Amino acid sequence: MILLKLFWSFFLVGLFSFGGGYAAMPFIQEQVVELNGWLTMNEFIDIVTISQMTPGPIGINAATFVGMKVSGVLGAVIATVGCVTPSCIIVLGLAYLYYRFREIWVIRGALNGLRPAVVALIASAGLSILLTALFNGQVESWLGISLSQMDIAAAVLFAVGVFVLRKFKVNPIYVMMGTGVAGFIIYRFVIG
């Protein structure tokens, strides 16, 4: 019964969270904190923090965390499955339509408009990530920037990362691991 409820709650989260990333947050909060009382508000904030610190989308992270708390590993799996089920159905439907109808001019026109927009959306999200990295989460937009607050070490790591990627075309995962190790040394022993 509780498993069914978990599945259904996260099914709704998956179904109604448009826009990706933190757009899903208010909806998860409603389901998990307000309607079902599975987490307290503080626990909910903790899961948001953990989501920022670990890989993985917040929807999946919240589903796993709540599922674990409510009924262990099985709960985590059920909640996660619930969260991705609506996507699977809708996305596969759209994929089918895309490969069937992409030669039709209306669809081609719409996709011509969407392609550059998608690059813009990624660029905007990327800049927010950069701001968060350079200012250690202190500034959210260009308006609040003051260069004196900038984390010089992060700026150097970023610049070296971009240089190595563009010049030597290394696997991005090595860049992330490298900056992780550098971060450990710098923030743990040099600065922190």
Add this chain to the structure above:
Amino acid sequence: MEKKKGFRFYIQLFWSTFTLSAFTFGGGYVIVPLMRKRFVEHYKWIEEKEMLDLVAIAQSAPGVMAVNTSILVGYRMAGFPGAFFTIFGTVLPPLIIIAVISFFYAAFRESPAVSAVLRGMSAGVAAVVADAIIKMGKNIVDEKSVFSTLVMVISFLAVFLFDVDVKIIILICALAGIASMLLRRMKHKNNDAGGKSA
């Protein structure tokens, strides 16, 4: 899209999405440049334009961006079984990590060593994303289409500076694309008619 592939291919598909997902800090769009790098540049399985189409489709469906995009990549590569393997690969890393962390999350959250590593890594993630954006932006500009470049610049300003809702941007850009295609078709028709009467 149903294609017969060997077992090794499915494992490769699974492993690609698994490793990408394991390193996708920050969620959402971070995985897109990583997938692009793997599937478009490295394996050359998918063309640049098609990849952007898939991202647009993923964006216009509800749910988790990373999951949606990986479903589409899997489906494109090997139909429904392919989608099954990529979903599995994408969901498994956060599932395992959070399940483990949930046992000792208070200690994890307060550990200075963990936060030092993560702080360094966030600069690395920003570098990876920046590299991908430079390439994708260059590809759009290289199309030498005034329309594409304008759409890119205006959408960027709208979402970054003015915080316009993503859904509205998607809708308007799709309509603008249809309108520009319609204009082009009308022009072609007029030219054809002119050619015939001459």
